[in-house]
Amino acid sequence: MQKWEYATVPLISHALQEILNQWGEDGWELVQVLESQATGTTGFFKRPKD
Secondary structure, eight states: OOOEEEEEEEOOGGGHHHHHHHHHHTTOEEEEEEEETTTEEEEEEEEEOO
């Protein structure tokens, strides 16, 4: 059975492309974006666990 690891990352609008490209380069897939008054914009990533 496939196992996953997850990460939450603050997404800063002026550096969004760089953030997404770096996490993608490291094997992470963006699966959700959540905007909140309390925490700002957060990206939820997952990748297969070794």
